[in-house]
Amino acid sequence: MKRTTGIDARRIRSDFPILSGRMVYLDSAATSQKPNKVIEAMNTYYKKYNANVHRGVYRISEEATEAYEAAHRKVADFIGAQSHEEIIFVRNATEAINLVAYSWALANVKKGDEILVTRMEHHSNLVPWQFVCKKTGAKLKFIEIDKNGELVYDDMGKLMTSRTKLVAVTHVSNVLGTVNDISRIIKEAHKVGARVLVDAAQSVPHMPARVGDADFLVFSGHKMCGPTGIGVLYAKRAHLEKMEPFLYGGDMISRVTYENAEWNALPWKFEAGTPNVAGAVGLAAAIGYLEGVGMENVRTHERMLTEYAIKKLSTIKGVTIYGRPRERGGVVAFNLAGVHPHDLASVLDDYNVCVRAGHHCAQPLLNALGVGACARVSFYIYNTRDDVDALVVAIGKAKKVFGV
Ligand code: 7TS
Numbered sequence: 001m002k003r004t005t006g007i008d009a010r011r012i013r014s015d016f017p018i019l020s021g022r023m024v025y026l027d028s029a030a031t032s033q034k035p036n037k038v039i040e041a042m043n044t045y046y047k048k049y050n051a052n053v054h055r056g057v058y059r060i061s062e063e064a065t066e067a068y069e070a071a072h073r074k075v076a077d078f079i080g081a082q083s084h085e086e087i088i089f090v091r092n093a094t095e096a097i098n099l100v101a102y103s104w105a106l107a108n109v110k111k112g113d114e115i116l117v118t119r120m121e122h123h124s125n126l127v128p129w130q131f132v133c134k135k136t137g138a139k140l141k142f143i144e145i146d147k148n149g150e151l152v153y154d155d156m157g158k159l160m161t162s163r164t165k166l167v168a169v170t171h172v173s174n175v176l177g178t179v180n181d182i183s184r185i186i187k188e189a190h191k192v193g194a195r196v197l198v199d200a201a202q203s204v205p206h207m208p209a210r211v212g213d214a215d216f217l218v219f220s221g222h223k224m225c226g227p228t229g230i231g232v233l234y235a236k237r238a239h240l241e242k243m244e245p246f247l248y249g250g251d252m253i254s255r256v257t258y259e260n261a262e263w264n265a266l267p268w269k270f271e272a273g274t275p276n277v278a279g280a281v282g283l284a285a286a287i288g289y290l291e292g293v294g295m296e297n298v299r300t301h302e303r304m305l306t307e308y309a310i311k312k313l314s315t316i317k318g319v320t321i322y323g324r325p326r327e328r329g330g331v332v333a334f335n336l337a338g339v340h341p342h343d344l345a346s347v348l349d350d351y352n353v354c355v356r357a358g359h360h361c362a363q364p365l366l367n368a369l370g371v372g373a374c375a376r377v378s379f380y381i382y383n384t385r386d387d388v389d390a391l392v393v394a395i396g397k398a399k400k401v402f403g404v
Helices: 009-013 036-048 059-079 093-108 127-136 153-159 182-191 237-242 277-293 295-314 341-350 363-368 385-402
Strands: 087-090 114-118 139-143 164-170 195-199 216-220 231-235 253-256 261-263 319-322 331-336 356-358 374-378
Touching: 036 059, 036 277, 059 087, 059 231, 059 277, 087 093, 093 127, 093 164, 093 195, 093 216, 093 231, 114 127, 127 139, 139 153, 153 182, 164 182, 182 195, 231 237, 277 295, 295 319, 295 331, 295 385, 331 341, 331 385, 341 356, 341 374, 341 385
Parallel strands: 114 139, 114 164, 164 195, 195 216
Antiparallel strands: 087 231, 216 231, 253 261, 319 331, 331 374, 356 374
């Protein structure tokens, strides 16, 4: 492939041992693959300085503590947070949203209040708010989407009122690929005094993304070249100071008597128990790797691949693509008429092409699109135009198999 996007995807691919064969991996929105640099950083931790953190005074424990804390600083820098105190490590984006639901929302949302989400949310940014509304008597409201898969921004003025306590919105849809205008949403929400949670699970890995004025922002390490089991909650320091902890126990305290406890400094107040040190080390290495590639380059490369994929898929008879947003992430969801997406994915797998099929944890959105399921390809830095070509060839084979 020609280097037209500032990325040499073939060279990058060689950094990912799982991609050393012929596999065409088109499911990075579910989880990304991991480069050697990340795998090695985690191996080195286990081989050379595995110890619990914030406890021992011996050398390797200090080394582990330093690496763990440095990972918080690395994340803070990467997303433009003011300090590591605003970065809480959790298991994944889902847990980060639940932390906000339990610690912030249950204390701040009352009967008659409203929580506003969009019609394109992943279950992770929908189900916790359904729970909060049921528990508190608040009402869940929705920003609609238009036929292109974009939010109907003009309705926001009507939907956001003094009753709106929280606007929880995805930055990039994991189905439609829509890149939402987060700055605009935050500006509108803050006008009525609402807090904003940004689900950045599909944006932080793929484009330069800064926390800006967001109150809360969440993402997962495993979608950005990092390991599973580590995710991030960013929250403005002022909110974290007022919030009660989510989990209680060791590490999150400063002083304990038989009757009472005082909380540790931020961010440790929200990190009870022995944390995922290896995960933090891996996430820091992943960020280092992505910085080496350059997030602008990641975005440009995925834009190029997505445009190419849409162009190619559009030429295949029977293919319907869902969503035509003007700003789109590296995600293309589609169906092939007459073939269930699970069957399609299964035949594509026979040709070493990995795509996701199903409801993509966005069942209400799929229902709104009038389909129960669809296939989805999603790109990352190691994908090339050749991968798209291989997909198109494999779809052609599937068409023959199913006689469509
Ligand atoms: N939010 C969005 C927008 C997502 O796409 C996902 C995962 C999550 C939240 C949850 O992330 P987790 O790491 O807590 O599970 N999306 C997908 C997907 O599209 N296919 O598999 C997982």
